Amino acid sequence: xxxxxxxxxxxxxxxxxxxxxxxxxxxxxxxxxxxxxxxxxxxxxxxxxxxxxxxxxxxxxxxxxxxxxxxxxxxxxxxxxxxxxxxxxxxxxxxxxxxxxxxxxxxxxxxxxxxxxxxxxxxxxxxxxxxxxxxxxxxxxxxxxxxxxxxxxxxxxxxxxxxxxxxxxxxxxxxxxxxxxxxxxxxxxxxxxxxxxxxxxxxxxxxxxxxxxxxxxxxxxxxxxxxxxxxxxxxxxxxxxxxxxxxxxxxxxxxxxxxxxxxxxxxxxxxxxxxxxxxxxxxxxxxxxxxxxxxxxxxxxxxxxxxxxxxxxxxxxxxxxxxxxxxxxxxxxxxxxxxxxxxxxxxxxxxxxxxxxxxxxxxxxxxxxxxxxxxxxxxxxxxxxxxxxxxxxxxxxxxxxxxxxxxxxxxxxxxxxxxxxxxxxxxxxxxxxxxxxxxxxxxxxxxxxxxxxxxxxxxxxxxxxxxx
Amino acid sequence: xxxxxxxxxxxxxxxxxxxxxxxxxxxxxxxxxxxxxxxxxxxxxxxxxxxxxxxxxxxxxxxxxxxxxxxxxxxxxxxxxxxxxxxxxxxxxxxxxxxxxxxxxxxxxxxxxxxxxxxxxxxxxxxxxxxxxxxxxxxxxxxxxxxxxxxxxxxxxxxxxxxxxxxxxxxxxxxxxxxxxxxxxxxxxxxxxxxxxxxxxxxxxxxxxxxxxxxxxxxxxxxxxxxxxxxxxxxxxxxxxxxxxxxxxxxxxxxxxxxxxxxxxxxxxxxxxxxxxxxxxxxxxxxxxxxxxxxxxxxxxxxxxxxxxxxxxxxxxxxxxxxxxxxxxxxxxxxxxxxxxxxxxxxxxxxxxxxxxxxxxxxxxxxxxxxxxxxxxxxxxxxxxxxxxxxxxxxxxxxxxxxxxxxxxxxxxxxxxxxxxxxxxxxxxxxxxxxxxxxxxxxxxxxxxxxxxxxxxxxxxxxxxxxx
Numbered sequence: 001x002x003x004x005x006x007x008x009x010x011x012x013x014x015x016x017x018x019x020x021x022x023x024x025x026x027x028x029x030x031x032x033x034x035x036x037x038x039x040x041x042x043x044x045x046x047x048x049x050x051x052x053x054x055x056x057x058x059x060x061x062x063x064x065x066x067x068x069x070x071x072x073x074x075x076x077x078x079x080x081x082x083x084x085x086x087x088x089x090x091x092x093x094x095x096x097x098x099x100x101x102x103x104x105x106x107x108x109x110x111x112x113x114x115x116x117x118x119x120x121x122x123x124x125x126x127x128x129x130x131x132x133x134x135x136x137x138x139x140x141x142x143x144x145x146x147x148x149x150x151x152x153x154x155x156x157x158x159x160x161x162x163x164x165x166x167x168x169x170x171x172x173x174x175x176x177x178x179x180x181x182x183x184x185x186x187x188x189x190x191x192x193x194x195x196x197x198x199x200x201x202x203x204x205x206x207x208x209x210x211x212x213x214x215x216x217x218x219x220x221x222x223x224x225x226x227x228x229x230x231x232x233x234x235x236x237x238x239x240x241x242x243x244x245x246x247x248x249x250x251x252x253x254x255x256x257x258x259x260x261x262x263x264x265x266x267x268x269x270x271x272x273x274x275x276x277x278x279x280x281x282x283x284x285x286x287x288x289x290x291x292x293x294x295x296x297x298x299x300x301x302x303x304x305x306x307x308x309x310x311x312x313x314x315x316x317x318x319x320x321x322x323x324x325x326x327x328x329x330x331x332x333x334x335x336x337x338x339x340x341x342x343x344x345x346x347x348x349x350x351x352x353x354x355x356x357x358x359x360x361x362x363x364x365x366x367x368x369x370x371x372x373x374x375x376x377x378x379x380x381x382x383x384x385x386x387x388x389x390x391x392x393x394x395x396x397x398x399x400x401x402x403x404x405x406x407x408x409x410x411x412x413x414x415x416x417x418x419x420x421x422x423x424x425x426x427x428x429x430x431x432x433x434x435x436x437x438x439x440x441x442x443x444x445x446x447x448x449x450x451x452x453x454x455x456x457x458x459x460x461x462x463x464x465x466x467x468x
Numbered sequence: 469x470x471x472x473x474x475x476x477x478x479x480x481x482x483x484x485x486x487x488x489x490x491x492x493x494x495x496x497x498x499x500x501x502x503x504x505x506x507x508x509x510x511x512x513x514x515x516x517x518x519x520x521x522x523x524x525x526x527x528x529x530x531x532x533x534x535x536x537x538x539x540x541x542x543x544x545x546x547x548x549x550x551x552x553x554x555x556x557x558x559x560x561x562x563x564x565x566x567x568x569x570x571x572x573x574x575x576x577x578x579x580x581x582x583x584x585x586x587x588x589x590x591x592x593x594x595x596x597x598x599x600x601x602x603x604x605x606x607x608x609x610x611x612x613x614x615x616x617x618x619x620x621x622x623x624x625x626x627x628x629x630x631x632x633x634x635x636x637x638x639x640x641x642x643x644x645x646x647x648x649x650x651x652x653x654x655x656x657x658x659x660x661x662x663x664x665x666x667x668x669x670x671x672x673x674x675x676x677x678x679x680x681x682x683x684x685x686x687x688x689x690x691x692x693x694x695x696x697x698x699x700x701x702x703x704x705x706x707x708x709x710x711x712x713x714x715x716x717x718x719x720x721x722x723x724x725x726x727x728x729x730x731x732x733x734x735x736x737x738x739x740x741x742x743x744x745x746x747x748x749x750x751x752x753x754x755x756x757x758x759x760x761x762x763x764x765x766x767x768x769x770x771x772x773x774x775x776x777x778x779x780x781x782x783x784x785x786x787x788x789x790x791x792x793x794x795x796x797x798x799x800x801x802x803x804x805x806x807x808x809x810x811x812x813x814x815x816x817x818x819x820x821x822x823x824x825x826x827x828x829x830x831x832x833x834x835x836x837x838x839x840x841x842x843x844x845x846x847x848x849x850x851x852x853x854x855x856x857x858x859x860x861x862x863x864x865x866x867x868x869x870x871x872x873x874x875x876x877x878x879x880x881x882x883x884x885x886x887x888x889x890x891x892x893x894x895x896x897x898x899x900x901x902x903x904x905x906x907x908x909x910x911x912x913x914x915x916x917x918x919x920x921x922x923x924x925x926x927x928x929x930x931x932x933x934x935x936x
Contacts, residue, residue: 021871025871066567066568066569069568069569070568070569073569073570074569091893091894092894093890093892093893093894093895100534100537100538100888100890101537101538101541101542101890101891102541104890104892105881105883105884105890107890107892107894107895108894109893109894109895109896109915112874112875115875219687223849223850223900223901223902224901224905225901226906226907226908381691382691391930391933392930393932394930394932394933398932402933403489403493406580406924407580407583409924410922410923410924410925411924411925411926411927412924412925412926412927412929413573413927413928414926414927414928414929414930414933415573415927415928416573416927416928420568422561422568422569422572422573422575423569424561424572424575425559425561425577426559426560426561426575426576426577426925427561427575427577427925428577428923428924428925430922430923432691432922433691433692433693434691437692438694439694439922440694440918440921440922440923442923445925447577447923450908453908454878454898454900454907454908455878455896455898455908455910455915456874456877456878456879456880456896457878457879457880457894457895457896457913458879458880458882459879459880459881459882459883459884460881460882460883460884461880461882462859462860462862462882464861464862464866465859465862465870465882
């Protein structure tokens with residue numbers, strides 16, 4: 001990493017740190033106005049921004065228009081959270097006279113913003129998980145300044161959105177350091193940012209390799225800080241024979257669309273299809289193969305992601321326990337979709353066969369029993385989502401399978417497909433490792449702002465110390 | 469570590485894991501009855517248990533009787549939490565028709581118990597942070613089985629309390645594996661327990677060295693798990709000249725008692741006294757020295773803790789930037805109390821001078837300005853508590869100092885001393901590193917049970933999957 005890069009990172013962090021105290025003490029009104037101002041500005045500039053985003057990512061105007069709408073929606077949603085007082089919530093325990101354990105002083109539990117947040121943009125959501133995405137919105141709502149590490153997949157868009165944001169900050173009379181932007185595709189730049197003593201928390205969405213490397217840096221600091229990383233997920237989907245007997249054709253089409261959506265570049269892309277040894281399953285796999293085989297995809301986000309996809313597919317092409325379920329058509333702009341069957345016990349035994357393949361590919365696992373299905377879930381261990389089709393009835397088997405799915409997932413779906421994550425209060429986007437480095441937190445939904453607050457007890461506080 | 473030790477650990481974890489599913493699905497009634505049963509049994513057997521505890525720890529019957537009361541109180545408190553539905557709480561977002569971002573499926577946010585918890589007992593609370601202490605109570609309340617690692621400072625007591633607990637489990641028809649006990653003073657035993665693939669979370673209270681070593685083991689697992697460690701705290705106390713002018717004598721006595729309470733073996737023992745360069749401060753330091761010097765202490769909990777204290781004191785005795793404020797009397801059963809003054813800038817610059825000395829010692833820092841006091845807080849960086857005396861008035865200075873205290877502490881006190889931690893809803897016992905490895909959690913107070921739950925979103929769940 002060059003010295004100028006280091007200096008720019010140090011400068012952005014110093015400027016963010018300089019705004020931290022005032023922003024932590026800013027009112028709900030000021031924060032909500034900023035968040036709404038950012039949403040409005042994003043929409044005002046959307047035409048130019050979407051053009052730029054499409055040039056850099058190839059995701060297409062339709063998808064990108066929807067993503068801007070979602071990004072603005074969640075900025076406004078966090079404004080609502082702030083106005084509802086979430087970051088300012090309190091628990092008050094009045095004093096009780098007398099000796100402990102029943103006797104006690106007065107205690108007031110409040111939330112303390114952590115301080116400057118380093119936020120690593122994702123490649124696959126150039127708006128919703130980038131400069132003004134959910135991490136930034138939730139950190140600002142929580143009272144923390146943000147230093148965004150731009151993703152090298154969309155540098156011009158990052159700069160343009162940052163410029164729009166700077167205009168809004170200036171308009172609101174807020175310091176520019178509240179939202180910094182640093183660039184540099186090198187690992188060293190990311191490491192320098194995470195290791196910076198004035199960074200108080202890290203939010204990361206990206207690859208397992210990149211994420212664990214930065215997570216280790218956060219843990220090796222003289223003073224380790226919370227690292228909220230979302231590192232990958234293979235999102236199993238289990239379909240019972242009953243629903244496949246009733247609705248195989250529709251489900252196959254829906255699933256094929258989900259596997260190829262955005263060229264499979266979603267953290268919730270369904271990567272493992274689990275079915276039981278049954279005629280309905282055989283027919284479903286045929287229909288799925290038929291639906292998936294002809295689909296075409298757009299160009300992948302970056303050359304390295306494409307290499308990663310090709311490597312993952314080659315691994316399965318050469319694995320004795322895996323067999324392709326159809327011959328892929330020739331690649332177009334993006335890779336042809338792929339579907340493999342992997343022998344269940346091999347999948348359970350061999351971690352390499354369970355590695356996420358980021359892109360339009362999935363594997364089918366045929367299980368012989370509920371017990372074996374449970375073993376498949378257990379082997380997966382950690383995932384953002386698990387989808388259970390055909391679970392209308394309460395039986396010993398559905399209970400057992402739900403228990404296994406719950407124990408590994410952050411979200412369990414009983415219909416539909418896991419791609420598409422609603423921004424709501426109940427949403428949970430995170431799960432046991434490696435889905436999240438902090439499975440008790442979420443990066444999507446309004447609970448995301450809790451990542452950047454920590455509880456603080458004030459004991460016998462005078463009135464002035466409790467006023468806002 | 470011997471093979472039998474490994475086998476016993478593996479056996480305890482396997483037995484805990486075998487109970488995990490059923491306990492995660494147990495009703496509020498069953499959990500609350502168990503917790504109350506444990507509290508009752510502890511009280512029924514308290515005479516014999518306190519005798520045993522005093523033999524092993526020397527903490528004295530008075531203190532130990534109070535500790536049993538607190539332990540029973542918090543077991544019942546967690547029973548109340550369970551009955552109030554805290555681990556079963558839900559957020560329901562109804563479906564909204566239409567396209568995203570406003571349109572959405574039905575989402576229900578529930579809490580998922582993490583699974584078997586490895587709990588490392590503390591030496592200094594043989595009841596309240598040991599076999600049936602707050603970690604065990606909160607984990608059981610959350611729906612998680614517990615494997616207790618007994619502290620080598622009170623092995624017979626640990627066994628006796630565990631036997632009492634086993635009696636209660638049997639009485640309630642619950643499996644003995646719900647609360648396992650493993651022994652072995654070796655580091656290898658602790659490492660084996662934390663690294664065990666069936667352990668889903670770790671709760672630890674103890675030394676910085678031991679805690680960081682185990683925290684690293686948790687992070688180096690194939691699947692890292694949450695590690696809730698409380699690793700040490702130097703608990704600064706800052707007194708403004710005004711209050712020292714008014715009430716120096718009382719405050720000096722109160723503080724001397726807090727420094728020597730339990731031979732200083734509390735995680736919240738006040739270790740750093742910050743005063744301003746002022747005549748009232750000089751007088752207060754004299755009064756504090758006079759109050760502290762003659763006090764005697766009981767024997768420390770273990771020979772290694774005594775060595776740690778002696779080493780820490782020797783470090784300051786030889787430091788050029790530190791000077792003893794009085795000559796200590798001859799040691800009795802426990803060490804003589806010690807008080808040092810450390811030059812403020814040296815304290816800020818040299819991390820060794822800020823190391824916790826676990827035992828009846830404190831250091832005084834005289835600061836020349838509010839800015840320098842802030843630098844002292846910033847240098848401390850992470851602490852369970854910060855105490856602010858004389859902060860009745862809202863001024864620029866009190867605001868600045870409160871801001872600095874809030875940024876490093878989990879609890880800020882405006883009166884009294886930090887020793888003694890009430891078990892309430894608002895309590896927060898944790899703070900930035902090294903006070904806690906997870907500053908967003910607490911090990912004391914009812915929020916402690918949230919450590920052992922993670923959020924889970926159920927999407928479009930059928931009624932049976934939402935029934936309890």
